[in-house]
Amino acid sequence: MTLPCLPVTETTRRELADLLGLGAGFRCYETLGNLLLRGVRVGRDGIRPLLRPLALNEISLNAITGTEPLALYRHAEPSVTCLPSPANPSLWHEVLPYPFGLMLVPPLATARLEFFPPSWGEAWREVAGQFSALEAALARTEIGCLWLTSTGRPSRLLVVHHVRKVRTKAGFAPSLHELGEAYDRGELGGERLWQTFGTQVGFFSLDIPAISEGNHIISLSEAIAKTLELPHRSVEFKLVKDPLPDFQL
Amino acid sequence: MLDYTEIPPAHWQDALVQTRENGSEGVRARVLWGAHEQVRGVRDFSKASRLRLERFLGLAHSQGLSVELELGFPPSKDTFPAWTRTLEHTSTVPAIFWENGHESFCHTTIPSLFDSEITEGFESFVEEVMGLCHLYQQPEGPISRVWLDLGVFHADSQIIEHAGFAEFMRERYRDIAALNVVFQTSFKSFDSLSTKASFRTLLDRRAWVAAHDFKRCRESMLKRVTERLSRKFPELSPVTPSRASTGAHPFEIFVDSTFLEVTTDGQRCFPCLPAGIVNPIAVQSFRVADYLSANARREGVRIHYSQNFRAEEAGQKRLIVVCGKYLARDAMTALEAFTATGGTLYFPFGAPLYDESLSAWKIAIDRNRVAAGTIAYDENAWDEMVKGVSA
Numbered sequence: 002m003t004l005p006c007l008p009v010t011e012t013t014r015r016e017l018a019d020l021l022g023l024g025a026g027f028r029c030y031e032t033l034g035n036l037l038l039r040g041v042r043v044g045r046d047g048i049r050p051l052l053r054p055l056a057l058n059e060i061s062l063n064a065i066t067g068t069e070p071l072a073l074y075r076h077a078e079p080s081v082t083c084l085p086s087p088a089n090p091s092l093w094h095e096v097l098p099y100p101f102g103l104m105l106v107p108p109l110a111t112a113r114l115e116f117f118p119p120s121w122g123e124a125w126r127e128v129a130g131q132f133s134a135l136e137a138a139l140a141r142t143e144i145g146c147l148w149l150t151s152t153g154r155p156s157r158l159l160v161v162h163h164v165r166k167v168r169t170k171a172g173f174a175p176s177l178h179e180l181g182e183a184y185d186r187g188e189l190g191g192e193r194l195w196q197t198f199g200t201q202v203g204f205f206s207l208d209i210p211a212i213s214e215g216n217h218i219i220s221l222s223e224a225i226a227k228t229l230e231l232p233h234r235s236v237e238f239k240l241v242k243d244p245l246p247d248f249q250l
Numbered sequence: 251m252l253d254y255t256e257i258p259p260a261h262w263q264d265a266l267v268q269t270r271e272n273g274s275e276g277v278r279a280r281v282l283w284g285a286h287e288q289v290r291g292v293r294d295f296s297k298a299s300r301l302r303l304e305r306f307l308g309l310a311h312s313q314g315l316s317v318e319l320e321l322g323f324p325p326s327k328d329t330f331p332a333w334t335r336t337l338e339h340t341s342t343v344p345a346i347f348w349e350n351g352h353e354s355f356c357h358t359t360i361p362s363l364f365d366s367e368i369t370e371g372f373e374s375f376v377e378e379v380m381g382l383c384h385l386y387q388q389p390e391g392p393i394s395r396v397w398l399d400l401g402v403f404h405a406d407s408q409i410i411e412h413a414g415f416a417e418f419m420r421e422r423y424r425d426i427a428a429l430n431v432v433f434q435t436s437f438k439s440f441d442s443l444s445t446k447a448s449f450r451t452l453l454d455r456r457a458w459v460a461a462h463d464f465k466r467c468r469e470s471m472l473k474r475v476t477e478r479l480s481r482k483f484p485e486l487s488p489v490t491p492s493r494a495s496t497g498a499h500p501f502e503i504f505v506d507s508t509f510l511e512v513t514t515d516g517q518r519c520f521p522c523l524p525a526g527i528v529n530p531i532a533v534q535s536f537r538v539a540d541y542l543s544a545n546a547r548r549e550g551v552r553i554h555y556s557q558n559f560r561a562e563e564a565g566q567k568r569l570i571v572v573c574g575k576y577l578a579r580d581a582m583t584a585l586e587a588f589t590a591t592g593g594t595l596y597f598p599f600g601a602p603l604y605d606e607s608l609s610a611w612k613i614a615i616d617r618n619r620v621a622a623g624t625i626a627y628d629e630n631a632w633d634e635m636v637k638g639v640s641a
Contacts, residue, residue: 049544050544051541055530079528080357080523080525081357083358085358102352102353112356164256169256170256
């Protein structure tokens with residue numbers, strides 16, 4: 002069996018963010034001292050890098066935070082953050098476009114993430130925790146499937162492959178959409194998963210509620226929690242080894 | 251590219267069959283040093299099932315597929331053996347160069363290619379792989395070629411602290427006085443250049459020229475490594491990093507990559523930050539490139555990154571150069587030739603005024619083909635350029 006998932010491209014990353022409802026208006030800046038290293042605006046029309054401003058001082062910061070939410074990733078001077086070894090990023094860091102991965106990773110000693118207003122930041126921290134729990138659930142079996150559905154948008158199947166608990170591949174599998182459709186009809190069982198993958202599979206479904214402007218992150222967080230809290234909503238196929246024969250003296 | 255070590259061995263056959271059914275006659279596979287050498291000096295090609303290279307080659311041969319193997323340092327978690335992590339000499343590369351790595355402004359530490367233990371260990375590994383490859387060369391076996399790719403080291407930002415940097419600068423400027431004239435510095439010898447503080451001075455004085463020298467030095471040092479390995483293992487074919495496209499489409503956008511590190515697929519870039527030193531011009535260059543490439547993706551246009559401009563290919567191409575007041579003389583000559591053959595130049599943060607010897611640039615170019623300064627913050631100007639190309 003070759004895992005039938007496609008590599009995550011720039012386009013699919015953006016589509017996934019859109020599907021998850023992460024596209025409401027906010028800005029994300031990375032700074033080193035007063036120098037603005039990178040700025041993007043996330044809006045309904047996608048993620049747009051910003052050319053202005055070049056530098057960020059307290060005055061320009063106040064002006065920005067007054068208009069829309071802002072995530073500020075500050076690197077400690079004098080150099081940019083140096084990770085100790087090639088990072089093994091989280092699944093979400095891998096499949097979501099910049100800056101969402103950045104907002105879901107734990108803080109580093111040499112870089113800190115601040116949110117304006119702070120209440121908006123709390124909502125992001127909550128969703129980061131939920132994503133982390135969802136990743137752990139997907140990693141319980143060799144193949145983890147996440148069926149993402151949202152009213153009025155095309156559904157997507159995210160497939161994650163782990164070898165000895167290490168993630169080796171993650172991508173979208175349009176060819177396996179019928180598995181999701183079968184799940185929606187209540188016809189997906191362990192046997193079907195075994196026939197498809199020939200190994201241990203966990204199948205989860207995430208129903209993303211209609212996104213309203215103000216509370217999209219909270220809604221997403223609640224939706225993930227629902228997926229994780231209701232075990233009967235997932236389908237799992239696990240190979241069970243033969244029980245050991247009774248030991249006799 | 252097929253990473254046999256990442257596919258469960260039971261699935262190798264299926265993966266190869268699928269490759270053939272997709273119409274490919276060959277497959278390219280990476281032989282990762284870190285995967286095969288879990289313990290220092292002990293290499294496994296046969297015990298662990300996922301490392302059975304000969305079995306993989308046998309399966310490919312039975313499917314009638316030719317195999318190109320790739321040795322070297324691609325960005326993968328299995329590139330380096332675990333023991334190399336504790337070595338004294340390290341390099342830093344942008345984390346974005348690592349497979350699915352951080353896209354933020356982070357660097358990551360890797361072992362240095364110029365550490366003798368790395369050199370010896372890797373050469374010994376190559377020797378063992380090549381010994382095995384001899385048995386599977388075409389026509390008896392599937393191997394058609396073995397590539398050497400120095401991969402992530404093409405973005406190594408640490409080489410200024412290597413003695414090779416001082417040597418390169420000595421070759422380039424001959425005399426320390428000549429270097430001091432160019433950079434308006436007062437270094438006593440070339441040896442004193444191999445520190446982070448010294449390079450910071452060069453960057454502060456003549457940023458573009460310093461970055462230009464840094465990248466040329468790195469290229470020359472890596473070339474020496476490649477040549478040494480190629481002499482020792484003549485069957486190895488060096489992979490050259492991707493260059494700007496010489497495609498036939500006349501409307502193309504090029505961005506000067508002197509201040510940028512570009513991934514091998516040419517899709518993403520990161521500012522060139524020698525030894526992690528953040529230079530404002532490098533950041534500006536990145537932000538313009540980032541902005542343009544996001545718009546270009548939306549319009550279905552591809553941005554090319556290049557440090558070498560070939561005038562005969564200029565046509566109606568547009569070249570964006572982010573620089574300070576100073577450019578290297580050879581770059582100025584190339585830019586003049588670029589406009590002379592129809593290309594248009596954009597200097598978003600102002601045109602250079604002097605060459606490296608402080609001679610005023612007597613611009614021998616058509617002023618109508620140069621846009622400078624005013625477009626730096628004009629998002630509409632960039633949008634129109636991308637749309638114009640897509641049309």
